[in-house]
Amino acid sequence: MERAAWEACADAHAARIDAYVEPHLARRGARVKHPVHDFLFTYYSQRPAQLRRWHPGYGVRLADAPAYDGLKGYADGAVTTTYVASQRPLLVALLRLLRATASRPANFGCFGMHEWAMVYRLSEEETRHADWPLRLGAAGTDAVVESHRIACSHFDAFRFFTPAAAPLNTLAPSSSDRPEFEQPGCLHAGMDLYKHAFRLTPLICSDLVADCFELARDIRVLDMRAAPYDLASLGFDPIAVETAAGKAEYAEAQRGFAERGAPLRAALIGECERLLAVATPQPAAVAGPSPLLAGSETT
Template sequence: MTTEVLERATWRARAAAHAARVDVFLEPHLARCGASVKHPVHDFLFTYYSHRPAQLRRWHPGYGAVLADAPEYDGLKGYRDGGVTDEFVAAQARFVRGLLNLLRATEARPAHTGCFGLHEWAMVYRQSPDELRHNAWPLRLGATGTDEVVEQHQVKCTHFDAFRFFTPPARGLNVLQPARDDRPAFEQPGCLHAGMDLYKHAFRLSPMIGSDLVADCFELARDIREMDMRAAPYDLVGLGFEPIRIETPEGKATYVREQRRFAERGAPLRRRLIEECERLLEVGCRTSPSS
């Protein structure tokens, strides 16, 4: 593996540019946290996913680059002498191989665009007001109207990490029953949650991949989350989010159009993650063939 040495002035400039890029999103979130204010849309990437704001802000060049004069990185996970080590990459081979399998399987499928975001509706199906996850915000159609939308549509969620939050009476309405261990058999690129999860996959590969790719996936996930919640049953007009009324033909058409657009945006990011996994596994196989 060819090693690129980045002089301190060079990598410091790149790190500062990365911090400035993500601070646009981090600073409002941290301000809300300080004021104990919750945001049902923009907090999601920091509360659902395990990557903390400080971790997102930390810039990594990725495996194959060495930072000259970089005491700030001493002791960080995976690092030695300013770079991510072969040994660390080799130790992650099992995880990387599993992720590669999932990404390839997802990429190989056509995008399905007929779910209409009903996963969010199924998460509140037959719940009382106190049980709603975002109970500070009203349901656009009320509880009865929301339940009727679920009952009048075919629910076909392919994503386990959305399906597992369905209410008990909603789970049996889903035409699929995805499980934790069979994600490669179900995930497909039209799924909004599969698109958001590109961010999860990217930060879990950190620090072995560059932070530019992590930030690209974060920005995609943030945009998807906005659309996801615009199509949800909640009334978020007060936060500036006009609803996508998926209970109407016009709303369904809008949802499908946006779903396809996000699938197109996610495809090159998924491909980059696949290529990074392949590159990292070359190191793992060379260093530890039995891993």
């Protein structure tokens, strides 16, 4: 790819990401917390500067791009085959998880109770977002948890349940058995497509990473609108999942995100398969007998 072409791609990507990064950096400089929009920058390990940098992915060489040669995995303007091979364990693990998640039926009956279980039997001062009040108060929040069947399939949500809430979960996902539990209707599984994508950087094109980031950002809005916190002062109208109407609204939005995430998950699966074909050593060819010596069919 010639310099003019790849610079245009890099500039367009940076501009796309800056719409999200610049407000975050401004808040961070002012020491102002945002429980919704800061999440992707504080929970996940990808730094804003890393997210802003555009990569073409393995198989594309950037002409006249010496700045890339100092980056992880690059040489002479391209991601090296040696680096792809070094990432084989990651590719194998991600492919297994992504395939398992895609193959499982989506569950739209959790109603976002994971966020409620994270504050169960805590005072408002003890919650993760103590700067914002609980919409129903501590006692009202506890009553909602106790009146629902909790079925959280995502370990990275379940591990934040309070000690009192953890035994209420009908599932017991762990860090070692994610492929046995994760399902495509889960909001956190949808947000994690961003994590899976940036972990594949620079092996895949940054356009796919940005698509997954924007999906995760939109999912986070739903996640927190359905959470027990009152975020109306930030412009987020609550989804009252303790009511029948709120449950219906949540499940409909959840279905929309599952549909939106499916092609991104499929794209990540395709990239893992493509890269594993490069990363997996091929057995040496075994020479067969010469056709002229094979005998019976030769005249």
